[in-house]
Amino acid sequence: MITLGTASAAPGEIDVGRLEVGESRDGATVGLPVAVINGASPGKTLYMQAASDGDELNGVGVIQRVVPQLDPAELSGTILVVGIVNYHAFQVAQHRNPIDDTKMNRAYPGDERGTSSERIAAATFEVARRADLILDLHQGSTSRMINEVRVRCGRHHRMHAKCLRLAKTFGCGYVLDQKGPDGQLARAGPDAGIPTIDPELGGCVGWDEESIQKGVRGVYNVLHEYGFLDGDAELESQTRARGFDQYGSPAGGLVRFKQELGNEVSAGDVLFEVTDVFGQLKARVTADHAGIFWRSRRLPQVATGEYVCSVGINTDTY
Numbered sequence: 001m002i003t004l005g006t007a008s009a010a011p012g013e014i015d016v017g018r019l020e021v022g023e024s025r026d027g028a029t030v031g032l033p034v035a036v037i038n039g040a041s042p043g044k045t046l047y048m049q050a051a052s053d054g055d056e057l058n059g060v061g062v063i064q065r066v067v068p069q070l071d072p073a074e075l076s077g078t079i080l081v082v083g084i085v086n087y088h089a090f091q092v093a094q095h096r097n098p099i100d101d102t103k104m105n106r107a108y109p110g111d112e113r114g115t116s117s118e119r120i121a122a123a124t125f126e127v128a129r130r131a132d133l134i135l136d137l138h139q140g141s142t143s144r145m146i147n148e149v150r151v152r153c154g155r156h157h158r159m160h161a162k163c164l165r166l167a168k169t170f171g172c173g174y175v176l177d178q179k180g181p182d183g184q185l186a187r188a189g190p191d192a193g194i195p196t197i198d199p200e201l202g203g204c205v206g207w208d209e210e211s212i213q214k215g216v217r218g219v220y221n222v223l224h225e226y227g228f229l230d231g232d233a234e235l236e237s238q239t240r241a242r243g244f245d246q247y248g249s250p251a252g253g254l255v256r257f258k259q260e261l262g263n264e265v266s267a268g269d270v271l272f273e274v275t276d277v278f279g280q281l282k283a284r285v286t287a288d289h290a291g292i293f294w295r296s297r298r299l300p301q302v303a304t305g306e307y308v309c310s311v312g313i314n315t316d317t318y
């Protein structure tokens with residue numbers, strides 16, 4: 001029998017339930033929705049979570065599609081799922097946990113006696129630690145972003161090669177290989193010896209069908225490649241960036257992009273223009289270095305210095 005919160009599944013069974021993480025302000029129990037898929041045959045354990053940032057719903061869309069498709073009779077090993085991590089943020093469709101105004105993915109590995117976010121991080125990390133592989137499903141919040149997978153442990157980490165392999169297996173086409181900030185699950189997982197990736201499934205308001213499909217395919221690639229399911233993953237070469245150039249606006253006004261997401265840009269190529277309300281050009285911003293047009297703001301209006309877009313730099317393929 002494998003248990004996660006109130007969900008318990010014998011070999012060949014699937015069960016759903018709740019993982020209790022304290023109480024809400026009215027005293028009601030807060031329980032994260034969880035699932036256990038216990039394969040008929042023994043094998044590895046995969047941990048997968050979504051909505052660590054409460055406005056990032058594509059990962060929930062992936063889980064909602066993958067779980068009903070899985071047949072525990074065909075599965076070797078176990079899949080542990082937390083479907084919504086940032087419970088309080090999800091309730092109000094926000095990025096950060098409104099109880100402590102914290103980004104969940106800065107709170108790992110968490111603290112069971114800490115803040116609201118630290119306690120949820122601790123409870124979910126305790127589940128993640130039981131796994132051989134960790135997938136932390138994210139997206140570029142509500143901004144526009146390519147589909148990519150992040151390896152956050154840093155290139156000198158002992159788990160780096162294994163994380164890179166997992167990223168290639170998930171196979172969104174693009175990988176960001178850059179050490180992340182403290183508190184990310186994709187840092188805490190490798191520190192505990194577990195290959196961990198942070199698939200960033202585009203960026204949208206609500207759900208994006210193409211990104212969800214890439215996420216579903218990515219999960220199945222992992223299940224095939226690591227022996228949970230029979231059959232082979234389709235491993236494809238990935239375009240890797242090892243950093244970002246971020247561009248802000250030199251003037252206030254309205255942004256007009258001159259690049260599409262995924263475009264290869266050269267140093268000096270125009271990225272965007274800023275115009276005033278009457279259409280007069282105020283500024284034209286060019287790329288400092290070659291790279292890939294990776295992410296951009298959604299709304300056109302900007303103040304001086306406000307974030308506009310990012311270019312992935314130091315690119316190669318692997």
Ligand SMILES: [Zn+2]
Nearest residue numbers: 053056138139
């Ligand atoms: Zn996120």
